[in-house]
Amino acid sequence: MSKAQTQRTRASGRVTLAEVAARAGVGTMTASRAISQPEMVSPALRARVGQAVAELGYVPNRAARALASARSKVIVVLVPSLSNAVFTDVLAGIQDALEPDGYQILIGNTRYSDAEEEKLLNTYLQSSPDGILLSGLTHSRQVTELLASSKLPIVSMMDLAGAPDGQPAASSTTTAGMSVGFSQLQAGYTMTRYLLDKGYKRIGFMGAQRDERTLKRLEGYRRALQEAGSYDPRLETMVADPSTIALGAELLGRMLSSTPDCDAIFCCNDDLAQGAIFQCQRRGIAVPRQLAICGFNDLPVSAWMNPSVTTIATPRYRVGFEAAQLLRAVIRGETPAATRIDLGFTLMARESA
Amino acid sequence: MSKAQTQRTRASGRVTLAEVAARAGVGTMTASRAISQPEMVSPALRARVGQAVAELGYVPNRAARALASARSKVIVVLVPSLSNAVFTDVLAGIQDALEPDGYQILIGNTRYSDAEEEKLLNTYLQSSPDGILLSGLTHSRQVTELLASSKLPIVSMMDLAGAPDGQPAASSTTTAGMSVGFSQLQAGYTMTRYLLDKGYKRIGFMGAQRDERTLKRLEGYRRALQEAGSYDPRLETMVADPSTIALGAELLGRMLSSTPDCDAIFCCNDDLAQGAIFQCQRRGIAVPRQLAICGFNDLPVSAWMNPSVTTIATPRYRVGFEAAQLLRAVIRGETPAATRIDLGFTLMARESA
DNA sequence: TTGTACGCGTTATCAT
């Protein structure tokens, strides 16, 4: 129909919108609308375009769309680990919230490293994301600056900003902004209180990774013990290595030799707790009779192993889901009811403590 | 210098290459090269441009780059699960191989669903990826067609194409093409042979997920038992549910009531094996004395629990890494030495069988 | 080694 609708094959080899439009006998703009906003186009044309799309096997080009519209429909998610079920659950929640809406999720694995986080952020910012989901509140100065200058909406996950949760904030450079999670500090406090109430006297803390959340749980542990007047720094074991079952087994050995009178151990996560318990079994130490052990996160194994592990169940899927919803609302220009969503946690009292 | 170097702010709000070029007093092309191919530009200019980039906080726009160059530097990876450590390990390998080279990885979680796989592929194809990494060899007809019409280089992971591994291929619509992995069938055969050699007579198979890999392991199991003349279909339990520890516990109960004379169980993966063992402990069944149990994949817990789990260790990190390298070579236009890389597997004989 | 003109595929804008 139109006089000069080019027909040459594109460099990309892909069918373009112009070709679809030509095939359907409409302008490119109509074709574009028929695809992106079907309700703004007459049913007849919508059908013609739809058929042309099908016949030609047209696939929209996201790069071109992003360039022209200045909105990428990309969300960047930065998590410290992918081997940790905590974060894959968070991711599942994010995907469920965002993918139906056509968002593309760029997953960055920072491996608990500030440098890595900065590098990933730099890379991912090149994709002009519409928003960012971050794990935790504290980040390096460089990252904080990058985020600020990007002017993008950001939601922090797994902890709560401001920390006006009865207990003052733990430390350092916590960023303000939107957050979805629960109070790590309070969770640490709750677990320790539980052990205290059970009558344990010499309660140790076993931590790894030195990450923000571990530190806050430790803070809660200290607070509870100090209140009870039984705080003893010698009962704390903290290393920087990534936390694994093997490390839990090793750290148990260390604690036993340094403070043999310890009668309960609060492990900063379930991996460590599992390792410690397995190691107790090998050494013939009865759990919890001789030594109580509890963890954090409630991974699947913890509920099933023998003894089952007393731990804190965390709402990670929901954290991801709600954080994504919140971000989406802000991107749409809405003013969310709350910018700080506390999803709470649940103490799972089981056999090991 | 130049007469009409525009200075207006962009819609995106972001600094553009043109602004960097203006600031550095060079042409946009020089600026572009100074950034992408520093060695092709004089050191003096390189420095000037670098400074301008820093001062302005320039962030390259990937969409524009992709559009102009027809190469996106995006790789799509489709895995059936993110909660399964097998695939997060594969992903780690892929990231390590690809990210240093500036590739962006689009991770799709198919959740073991053909429909989901097709949907994800459709979405991700819009990003004009340079290549695709897939899990497994068999896919739905729709997916196979999508892949074919995309004409993109594809590497399949975790299994081997063609299956000329001594044993003829198991079944159905296996795609040809490049693959990196090991023979799932042979691994299943090896494990079963191990149990046979240990003297077990009534060896059961416990499977879930009904995915390709499970089916191939089952095939290997059958082959070994048939060769030994002790194959009995009643010893097979196969369900479609996602495989979890809880399911392993449940299936153990089923097997025990349907075939109480069973003296060993080959679980299609470690989750099932762990669940089965935990359940044995609760029922007071001694493993392996009364019932031997083995798994597949060698997850961390398997080595540490008591009894430790006999299983097949799989080279998942390397699968991801090598598959990514292979894909990258093909994208660069190289002709790889091998398009079918067998990374093997290792039987880990431990306490449970 | 450096610069110029143009095109990549799409959407926003503004007409009709």
Next chain:
DNA sequence: ATGATAACGCGTACAA
């Protein structure tokens, strides 16, 4: 409701 045209920001293909 539909269409023509101009960006969007960058790299390719040349020319200088």
